[in-house]
Amino acid sequence: MLLTLTTTHRPATDLGFLLVKHPDRVHSFDVPTGTAHVLFPDSADDRCTAALLLDVDPQRLSAARGGRRQQSAPESFTLGQYVNDRPYAASSLLASALAKVFRSALRGESKDRPELAATPLPLEIHVPVLRGTTELVTSLFGPLGWRVTAAPIPLELELGGDSRYVDLRLSGDLTVAAALNHLYVLLPVLDDAKHYWVAPDEIEKLLRAGEGWLAGHPEKELIARRYLAHRRSYATSALEQLDRTEGDTVDVAEDTGADEEAELPVARKQSLAVQRREAVVAALAESGAARVLDLGCGGGALLGALIKDKRYTEIVGTDVSSRALDLAHQRLHLDRVPERQRDRVKLWQSALTYRDDRLKGYDAAVLMEVIEHVDPPRLPALEASVFGHARPATVVVTTPNVEYNVLYEGLTGMRHSDHRFEWTRAEFAEWSARIAAAHGYDVSLRGVGDTDDTYGNPTQLAIFTRKEAA
Template sequence: MLLTVSTTHRPATDLGYLLVKHPDKVHAFDVPTGTAYVMYPEAGEERCTAALLLDVDPQRLRAQQDTFELGQYVNDRPYAASSLLAGAIAKVFRTALRGASRDRPELASERIPLEIGVPVLRGTESLTVRLFEPLGWQVEATPIPFEPEIGGDSRYVELRLTGHLKLSDALNHLYVLLPVLDDAKHYWVAPDEIDKLLRSGAGWLAGHPEKVLIARRYLAHRKAYATSALAQLEAAEPATEEEAELPVARKVTLAEQRRDAVLAALAEVDAARVLDLGCGGGALLTALVKDRRFTEIVGADVSSRALEMAGRRLRLDRLPDRERDRITLRQSALTYRDDRLRGYDAAVLMEVIEHVDPPRLPALEANVFGHARPRAVVVTTPNSEYNVHYEGLAGMRHSDHRFEWTRAEFEAWAQRVAAEHGYAVSFRGVGEAHDDTGAPTQLALFTESTESDVTA
């Protein structure tokens, strides 16, 4: 899956400053569905091209709605531009999407000659033109033919866009309209997608002649979401010049709130040596490394691939020795004893226990709370009562979840574990709470029992 961005603005290599990616290097980024690479097939004073290549791993990509038994393995997702590529744009070009550039701030706010290439895009020629042309692009959407023996055109086009636009506008157009043309998303659509649409569509979506179609398709045909987004577009008044210069507050995601809550709990117990059990690709590890209070950080996971991803995400090969010595990655199964995990100040099980088969939970409890026995343990897990607020959700929040507990079920489990292993436990919600159903995430903080805890 490929996207190219070219400019003839001189010096053309300034494109590297706008994208915050050096033209002399190949940059690699882990994304949920594979690996994204940024490279420059040409980089000269006259013309510069940056290429975003998304290498989709079929084993990590699960089709949301399979039409046949092998649908999660046999599909066009690794090749045709879609929301997968939009997600990679959001991660890899985050600064450029915001229109920020530390080294070339004036250029970031300037319209420059741009050429966008997408070799394979699912969508019709007419719809592609209807979506991009009103935004100032000259559009060439060439249908890709079937093989001669079959004849006719496929449902894919080769897209070429040319125009004078700000790079940030161009990237935001792609971020929104690629999944609109594909008319599908690779992930479950939640209410926060409304904010993403409005943020990325700022300055152009409200006046777009196809804004209704864009809202409906971007929000996966969730009528209530699309209605809300369109109402907010209608209600928004043009900002004054002074207001336009004010920074817009970004909504903090639930994942960020969860990490912050875990860090706060670790600070509460004055932990310096921390285990991240079931660390996955290293989302929490990244936050731990940034906090100097944590002098020793261990990420443990049963998946060697997850540990490789975490290592790349942390850029362990580029860290100074002093920083590198703070971090250890270990392959370890939480349902088996591991002496290497003993003696730490705190352990974190962030969104982990719900991925364990219930018959295996006693083994996890014995090994984490009994054998490893850190001074404190932080556990987070979804609150199943809150699921009613996610429109269209049938069943659990993730296909790999073995269970999701109510608040009462989680508290009963945590209190039993605490009593059996000599811990005290307290509870708190994470995320915006509802009066009836509580917060979307529930957190338990286990601390070693003192004599007063036992007698109480």
């Protein structure tokens, strides 16, 4: 099986320093399931490609399993251990080889080019054969900043149609360490069949490789479940640890100054995600709302907070993604809660840029970290649908304050790869005032999170109150 990593950074041959491999040599490594080779088919100042080629030995692969079939093994038939796609389709075998041969690069370490190791570079990745669908591959790599091209591999002409494999190409500006860690986690996730027995230490491997990106990934539940071979207790443990750092990877700025009272016990600082959620809940409580919409509810974090408060007699979560609604359903344990509590919650698939009569007549609606994910030309449609058609008595909106981004060390660009824009405080105030005037609302603005004298708060919050409802 094959994986290539290419850069056009100049000099492109610096890729050899980052991978700790000389471009003029072929490097071979013995791995439990065969032999891994690293070579550079292209090595010039303007373009350099490193290839990882894994030659799988079926007998060694069978011995490495110790005769045990993995929980989700695809080769679960009589001759499956000999007749299978393991030698050519990218899987956990390739991820394990990657971890061995690029160990320093995965950690972001480079003795010769330390500054370059921390710098996003123009990268291209090619995996010629990978199990999965175009949609799944895009949903996994797209939120991480990659431009994804996943072409289905056709079956033989006699059979017709497409196989269950894709030819994957990724491009984007990322650090080499980030790129390798994405592959290390997501190749086994897409294959969904680890070649070795999954033990509890796999949780730590997942969290370590997913540091800085997995907690905020929209498919983190699926990733955890598949990476941990569908071991429910392991996945639950991993997700609980990820939830402690829920939100964008840069949500909480670290105070690097000296703590004069470091010897005193202090309370653990809340993440911005938690502070934001609590600010929204407080705004809803002030409004006196009983029937609430969470528009763009995602995996249901806010819904989980609302369902605990008996003042809310009807709670509706909407999202354009059916997958997100499934995750919200699981998160709220709607299959197990008492019927009276379950009847308070509804989950609807709905696009915010289209009018939906079901959303009319509610006391309050929340757009928490939603508007920045909408393409600017589509914002007027969202405004008309929420403020003009649904017209709840109160609307609570949160969005990042782009001015605050300078306080996040190492952040380049926006806080999340799926953000279409991030506004200054003046831009958000102007938008809020325009929406209020156009649709008959009063509006007040607040900040959420630590306050900086120059840059304000990391999150901006607006509370719109309909005038005839005031």
